[in-house]
Amino acid sequence: MTLEVILFILFGLICIISAVLMVTRPNPIISALFLVLNFCSLAGLYLILNAQFIAVAQVIVYAGAIMVFFLFVIMLLNPEKEKRFLEHKPKLKIFTIVVVALVLIQLIYMIFLAHPNDSMTNKVSESVNAGTIESIGREMFTNYVLPFEAAGYLLLAATIGALVLAKKKFE
Amino acid sequence: MIDLIYLTVLFPLLGFLFNGILGPKIRSEKVIGIVGSSAIGIPFIVTVGALIQTLSLPVDQRLNIATLFQWINVAGLNINFSYQVDQLSLLMSLIVTGVGFIIHVYSIGYMHGDKSFWRFFAYLNLFIFAMMNLILADNFLLLFLGWEGVGLCSYLLIGFWYDRKFENSTTSSAGLKAFVVNRIGDFGFLLGMFLIYSTFGTLVFTDVFSRAVAFDVPEHIFTLIALFLFIGAVGKSAQIPLFVWLPDAMAGPTPVSALIHAATMVTAGVYMVARCNIIYASAPTAMMVVAVFGIFTAFLAATIGLVQNDIKKVLAYSTVSQLGYMFLAMGAGAFSAGIFHVMTHAFFKALLFLGAGSVIHSMHEAQDIRKYGGLKKYMPVTYATFLIAATAISGIPPLSGFFSKDEILWYSYSNLGIIFWLLGLITAMFTAFYMFRLYFMTFEGQEKFSAKGGSEVGGDHHKLHPHESPKLMTVPLIILAVLSIIGGFIGIPEIFSGEHGNIFHSWLAPVFKLAEFKMMNISSHSHFEELVLMIVSVAAAASSIFFARHIYLKKPAIAEKFSSGFKGAYNILLNKYFIDEVYEASIVKPMVKGSENILWKIADNKMIDGLINSLAKLVGSVSNNIRKIQTGVAQSYALVMILGILVALFWIIISYS
């Protein structure tokens, strides 16, 4: 039981629990807060995986920016609370859960079937190098400069789109 | 002049184009009349020239062909616009252009003042154009062009006064009837042509006829060809059962009746049969059919003619009857006698019609003979010429009708048997009777038109003042009268003129040489018999003339008594054996109603289109039901998607393990 394993179990459990809670809570604000928790524990997992930059970005962008935005909208609209998870159309929901569970089982089965571990490297140094800001930056501004630009335009378009859509009237 | 024969076709065409295109702008009856008449006068001169030239040739070179240009050339079918100048076509051209010219001149007077004067002459010229094509054609197809062309002109001219009423319907209905009935005949003609082409591989007369002799063709093929062609002739020449259009054709202006429905077009069928003599001669059964149809038509039409009261109707049925005679001659194998009758008939029947036209003209379009009477003193020329024509058609020697009709009767006796002769004789008696009934009621006896306030005819309420027609109309009458008198002398029977004394017969002999060679089985009879029969027929005709005089001039009451005594028979005759009604009820009505109610409204709209539309509706309704799956709730779509993923993954796992 190294620290790595302990941390993985810790973050993994938080991830799972917060995800399930996020989906099942009737109050959207609570859901959103659980989602923030989930994102934060994901950031922890990223750190275990030596992806420091992504972990930081996860906290800043997701848990910070996007989720705040969500909370802002929830509070703005202040929608009524839903009924409790299984109160409304329970049969359909159980059916859905069963189906999704079956998909999950298939996925897990396939993951183990494929033995992905065999083709993976075990060198920590490589994974550490892969996660540095330097290597990400180099890749991004050399090989991936075009997608990077595209992402920039996408964000611009989304900004404009959001402005247009959220404007009160179209006059 | 033989090489110039195409002018006989070209000039009428030019005349048609001139009158048709420039006519409405010129509006001068003089110019139009002169152009129209000379468009046929010049061809007459050309024809005479060609005749003279042909006469100068030796007998075996009298068949000349003048080719203009190629018409249709496909595979083995090679057809030209080319004109055959031989004895038969020259004779017919002379009749058509000669009588045609006279009638054109007459028309100038008759149609005077008509608002569509130009149109009338344009149509007449077009008719002559088509007729000349029919006559001069050197192949079946070109003949058919003329054949349909004259039908068209007949249609146009019958419906010339398209806004007038005629009997129970309109003139245009009469025209349509004529065209359609003619088309039924043409249908047979077409089949005949197809059969000729598939049998002989050509449609050119000279080739077909020489191959008909040379090829070993089974007789039933000949019979079929002959019968198919005869259907065409039946339509065009108004024989049973397709004669119904001719009486209605009287809706047209009278000169049209004279030209088209008496002198020229209706004899086209006879001409065609004579032209194809070799085919008919090779098919004895078909000959018999032709003869039977001919004699029955002659007889039937004559009986109808006995009781008609419309002056033109009487003449129309007389025409049908005389055409029956001509077919009787054809059926008897007496081709040249038939053609002879075509010629004399053209003279006297045209004369009768023109005379009738003159009467109608002066009586302000009244056509009912019961409203005439005593016109002799008002219109002397018309009266005299009409009398000549009536005598001629009755077969009184030495007028032209006697020679031709008697020849036919003689041949029907010698080649077909006594029954044909007897029927022919009775028909001749009827002919003489109704012609003189017509004559007496029109020109002799009391004036019935002057009855005060009674005469409603022509919409005139005042007293009529009959008057002789202008010179432009009487001169043609006189010319035709002369022709009716002397026309017969070129065909004096051999018993009077000696061996080869019959000029007409020897002139046409080369044309019918092959056919006569084929029909060698004709039995010979003595001259004595011929003479006896001749006397019998003349006596019969003369007696029925006197009978008619007795009834209609001396004691009109007898006629009344007859018609009331035999009311049933009288009505049947007056209504033409109800043939029109039978056709209407048995063919026209069922076809129109059937087409409308069954074919169109049920088969087409309900069944075929209904099937298509219900297929479309089926797709529509299925989709309508399916679309309910699209609830519009995005989550249900996603659920289905997940199910799809489930299945897809399952499939992948199965295939990997």
Added chain:
Amino acid sequence: MEQSLLITYLLAIPLIGSLLLIFINKKNEQLIKYFGIAVSLLAFVVSLIIYFGFNDQSGEFQFIHKFDWVKDLNISYHVGADGLSIILILLTTFLTPLTLLSSWNSIKRNLKEFIFFMLILELGMLGVFVSLDMFLFYVFWEAMLIPLYFISGIWGGERKIYASIKFFIYTMAGSLLMLVAIIWLIVYSSNLLGGFTSNLLDLYKTGPTIDTTIQGFLFLAFALSFSIKVPLFPFHTWLPDAHVEAPTAGSVILAGVLLKMGTYGFLRFNLPLFPQASIDYAIPISILAVIGIIYGALVAMVQTDMKKLVAYSSVSHLGFVMLGIFALNQEAVQGSMIQMINHGLSTGALFLLVGMIYERTHTRKISDYGGIAKLVPFFSFALLFTSLSSIGLPGLNGFVGEFLILTGAFKSTVLDSWWFAAFSATGVIFAAVYLLWMYKKIVFGEVTNPNLNSLTDLNRREKLVLAPIFVFIIWIGIYPGTFLKITDKTSENIIRLVTSPQNQLPVENVDVP
């Protein structure tokens, strides 16, 4: 001028013309009209050049132009023309300017779009007639539906949407089976030739080798598509609806050219590709054709709407063409080819005339007319002349075609019976009945409808539209040799391909890269 490029020029003219049209100001209607007519006249001139450059001593394809299109599948832009194509090209380019001229005033809105679609339609039609690549053919075949759909859907009558959708779906549905058959044929040929090919000339060589049963199925798949277009009885019901609702120009093009695509398809594809099946199915198809002739005529007889009457008469006339095609001898096939032209001229002119009178009175019901001979003499003459041409009066065009077809059918060894010709010939009688009956009701008699009194006779423009058609009606009637000569060798060639296909198939001779 480079000969092989001529057809490409011909196709390019309407295409470029329609593209240029986009840049003309919508308001400038005069310019648009003149431009449209100029473009279509230019196309006509080019087709005349093609006609004069055509060597009628050869039945082979000429003016062939070919370059790769989809190289991997060996699909190419491959065009060429033989006699059959030439006469149909001429018909198309001849009728298009006339229809544009005829709709001078009748198109009241969206004129620019109308002319645009007409030019695109012309392109599509020409493309169908010159394609020598199955794939290219299919593209044109389907593409051509689109402009016509819009033409009758936008500028049509009351039930225009119903009619145009029916027309579109019906013909489209028919084509799908053909697509399947085309793919089958191409795959089969590819296996045989060792390379993918959609070249029609290669398929001509492989088609006859197909097993008889399958040939039958392929034949039927093609035949269904073409029969709907012809339309052969009983696939004809879209036609009256489409005709009645389409604007005059649409009707004229529809009757004049579009229907010929069906018969063209039979001659170009069905017969040479599936010779054995063609002979096997000749009798059933001829029976349908004969039924169509009589049925179309009888139904036409009782119509109350002028356009519907003419539409049903088309069913009857096209029956003649079909009969001629499947009589499979030279008289009949050439008769069919010339009859295609005849029908285009006569029926086109009939629709033009109906359109002209409709513009004045806004009614197509026969019973609303009567006695107009006095009021509009020239119109009456024109209608009579056209009717006579359609009836098949000797001396006018209709007769030449009908006579050749019937003669051929009568002596045909494939049909081997007189009855086909005999029954079809009754159509000649009925044609006279229905057309002259209509004529009588419209033109003769007294004027009963007071609305008619203000009727004006044809104006100069309308006479200009009709005059060229009339010239050709007489020309073909009197001297059909001009046109028969073009199709002479072609028809010979087609018949040879059917009756004695080259079954040897020397694979190495087939030019497949």
Added chain:
Amino acid sequence: MQIPIEYYLVLSAFMFSVGIVGVLTRRNAIIVFMSVELMLNSANLALVTFSSYLGDTTGQLFVFFVMAVAAAEAAVGLAIIIAIFRNKLTVNIDEINILKW
């Protein structure tokens, strides 16, 4: 790197499934939206996992792009939700069913 890669992947798959359940069962459009974010993140986790186990930067780059897309999506999506709310006064998906027929 002692933890087998499968564990991470199973975790990712589980989170993904939970996200699906959320999308399919919740009626509040915003929560559905958040569930979508959850699914995106589970994919991110898988990407990062592969990236570090392969020692290749590309995976993390993709996560970066995913984040950009997610931000854009969140902006536009929430704007749409606001627009819908303005029209219908609800964000309940069951009642927003104009996407039919």
